[in-house]
Amino acid sequence: MKTYLNFLWRCFRLSFVGDWRYYGWMLGLTIIVLLGLNAYAKQLVYGLVVTGMTDQVSWGLYIANFTYLVGMAAAAVMLVIPVYIYRKHELHDLVIFGELFAVAAIVMCLLFVQVDLGRPDRFMHIFWRFNFPVSMLTWDVIALGGYLLLNLHICGYLVYAAYRNRKPSPRFYVPFVFVAIGWAISIHTVTAFLFVGLGGRPFWNTAIIAPRFLASAFAAGPAFIILTLQVIRRYAGYQVSNEALRLLRNIVTVAMTVNMFLLVCELFTEFYADSAHLASTKYLFLGLHGHHGLVPWIWTAITLNTIALIILYLPFTQSLRFLNIACVLMVVGIWIEKGMGLVVPAFIPTPLGEMVEYQPTLNEALVCFGIWAFGLLLYTIFVRISVPVLTGQLTLNDNVTPQAATAGAIAK
Amino acid sequence: MKSVADQSNSTGEGRDRLSRRSFLRGSLGAAGGAAALAAALSPLRMLDTEDYTVEKFLQKHYKEMSPGDMDSVLDRIRGEVEKRYAIRPELRDIKAQDGVEFVYALHLGRCIGCRRCVHACVQENNQSRSPEIQYIRVLEMPKGSIDVEQGRHDYDRPTVPDPDHYYMPVQCHQCANPPCVKVCPIEATWQEQDGIVVIDYDWCIGCRYCEAACPYWARRFNFTEPKIAREELNPNMAYLSNRPRKQGVMEKCHFCLQRTRAGQMPACLEVCPVGARKFGNILDPESEVSQILKNKHVFVLKQEVGTLPRFFYYFDEDYPRNTFNKPLPVLPGGSHG
Structure with missing residues (x-):
């Protein structure tokens, strides 16, 4: 126990140590976090009126980001599956980076739900009267909470074992890894069901949403992880093999192809049948009754995703530099597609046919940036700690000061 | 990047100086951080602390x-209302009666859309x-369609009715299979024995999932602190219906249960100048609504969503269109985004 507390203390110390780039990055993130916190404090005082949401469009950027990040968290399994099911052990350590990212993403998800509440102080009510199994939101609480604990356990155990120079005992983590694989798929499925289950919202009330969620998550998630691994191997001095990145690239390519295919299926069904079902889709892609707010967004998303897919498929763009570009395009493209493109249009027109558009406010955007910055801050600290531990520079038995022992692993 | 490691090892003899400097730097950083955090949280000084008591x-x-428990809660609320509006309210917790199930029927041939x-x-x-929250939304519909998307929400004319349109008011349908109740994660909204779907405003966390689930757009959210002038406050209140609400919670039509559970008619019915609104107990075969459901051409909105x-709504072929010919000025509609 004392060793463990000492480990935590050293981790804490370590997170304040780095070179000027690390300090600059952390300082920048901290400033954004504080700006977000300030915006949220205003929201607490004046209410959700400081956002762009209305009775007509009652969910906006917060739920959009939540949905996107659930997918990012679920995508950690795309690193786990090759290791534990296909036994590609060269990826073993990378799994930890994926799962640490999942932890950061889930924390962001929970924060996005929290800031969306009108009465966050009553969040405890969920523990007194839990409308389970009827409300899908309660399923989501269980799924996200469970996933957070699973990943914390797996990463925490593996990193701590490395710290103590012990070989991790498979008994203590492999079963959890397999549970986490199923659980990851379930968190995103349950989140999709949250929307799909509403019969009054035809735009969401379609079975294709859950598969599309998974496909887009398994494209955007690994794409984000590829980008972080590129940063880690460049600035944190941790060896990530090109093979690992190529494997992830294959995963991203397949997932993105499936995602685009499902999009085509959905568009065909909606537009060919041309029923009353179509209103929201028409608003999103073409504009409706003179309202076009989301049209530029969705076509930007489709353009970004298409370019990314072309880059992934063309033979002369196999270098990792092109891969980075494709990943950035996908991370942004899928954010728009899933955020603005999935959450918002279901409210336009309203169930009574009223056309009210949604325009996020600056305050709302600041809260979102604050949460993202907080998530990145967390993830940076996780990586900052786990890299020296995994490379054996920070162990139980070294008696050097943390500065000296770990300076080799300078984080970003 | 590896070279930095060698550097810091080579400066081993300067470690004491280094740690003193880093201690200074650390305390400066901590102080600066605390100050920045306090500045970021400063808007919270404006928070209405009365809303966040241990008791609540x-x-x-x-x-x-x-x-x-209920008595003491009612007492507390009475005190709050008195303090804020200088009126001691008639606040009760009025329960559903046995053998009663309320039903509303609206005569589309009569409604003139006067709001x-x-x-x-x-x-x-x-x-x-301010901002005004309205539970009822009246649609001005072109004749020949019951597709709400064809309706106008913000119609404004010198007088109504317009002869080329009919009018369809929509409010909470008190569904027997209510999607809003199903989705609420914390059971802050539920269906009572007399069919009214109610909300405990002190339990709602304001996630707005019910608002997304409702196919009739019947629910309203308090995006900011509601404002009512003292002289406009209605002191006849019930816990589950029209007591003043707070910022951040959901509300909606509850068939005026503070009136209807005490044997009165809903306010919207009493004010209707053309008698388009009928309300009563469906379990009583002699009631007017039972007779309407039995004898008239009745339909429900969006039957396909299965909310029951x-x-x-009904038409009445014995009641020729535009029998009521005296036009009335129209009152303003609600917010349109």
Whole structure:
């Protein structure tokens, strides 16, 4: 126990140590976090009126980001599956980076739900009267909470074992890894069901949403992880093999192809049948009754995703530099597609046919940036700690000061 | 990057100086951080602390309160209302009666779209006046369609009715299979024995999932602190209906249960100048609504979503169109985004 507390203390110390780039990055993130916190404090005082949401469009950027990040968290399994099911052990350590990212993403998800509440102080009510199994939101609480604990356990155990120079005992983590694989798929499925289950919202009330969620998550998630691994191997001095990145690239390519295919299926069904079902889709892609707010967004998303897919498929763009570009395009493209493109249009027109558009406010955007910055801050600290531990520079038995022992692993 | 490691090892003899400097730097950083955090949180000084008391935090769910608990909660609310509006309210917790199931029927041939129901409702039920929250939305529909997307929400004319349109008011349908109740994660909204779907405003966390689930756009959210002038407050209140609400919670039509459970008619019905609104107990075969459901051409809105509304629309072929010819000025509609 004392060793463990000492480990935590050293981790804490370590997170304040780095070179000027690390300090600059952390300082920048901290400033954004504080700006977000300030915006949220205003929201607490004046209410959700400081956002762009209305009775007509009652969910906006917060739920959009939540949905996107659930997918990012679920995508950690795309690193786990090759290791534990296909036994590609060269990826073993990378799994930890994926799962640490999942932890950061889930924390962001929970924060996005929290800031969306009108009465966050009553969040405890969920523990007194839990409308389970009827409300899908309660399923989501269980799924996200469970996933957070699973990943914390797996990463925490593996990193701590490395710290103590012990070989991790498979008994203590492999079963959890397999549970986490199923659980990851379930968190995103349950989140999709949250929307799909509403019969009054035809735009969401379609079975294709859950598969599309998974496909887009398994494209955007690994794409984000590829980008972080590129940063880690460049600035944190941790060896990530090109093979690992190529494997992830294959995963991203397949997932993105499936995602685009499902999009085509959905568009065909909606537009060919041309029923009353179509209103929201028409608003999103073409504009409706003179309202076009989301049209530029969705076509930007489709353009970004298409370019990314072309880059992934063309033979002369196999270098990792092109891969980075494709990943950035996908991370942004899928954010728009899933955020603005999935959450918002279901409210336009309203169930009574009223056309009210949604325009996020600056305050709302600041809260979102604050949460993202907080998530990145967390993830940076996780990586900052786990890299020296995994490379054996920070162990139980070294008696050097943390500065000296770990300076080799300078984080970003 | 590896070279930095060698550097810091080579400066081993300067470690003491280094740690003193880093200690200074650390305390400066901590002080600066604390100051920045305090600055970021400074808007919270404006927070209405009366809303966040331990007593309220520990208040039980409506269904778990004993009669004694309820009495003390009602007392507290009376005190709050008195303090804020200088009126001692008639606040009760009025329960559903046995053998009663309320049903609403609306005569589409009669409604002239004057929106008097909308405003009578706001006054009766203590909705916020700024921003104004309205439970009833009247649609101006082209003849020949019941597709709500063809309807106009913001119609404004010198007088109504317009001969080329008919008018369809929509409010909470008190569905027998309510999607809003199903989705609520914390059971802050539920269906009572008399069919009314109610909300415990002290339990709602404001996630707005119910608002997304409702196919009739019947629910309203308090995006900011509701404002009502003292002289406009209706002191006849019930816990589950028209007592003043707080910022951040959901509300909606509850068939004026503070009136209807005491044998009166809803405010929207009483004000209707053309008698388009009928309300009563469907379990009583002699009631007017039972007769309408039995004898008239009745339909429900969006039957395909399977919500089984208790709010029916009907036409009456014995009642020729535009019998009521005296035009009335129209009152303003609600917010349109």
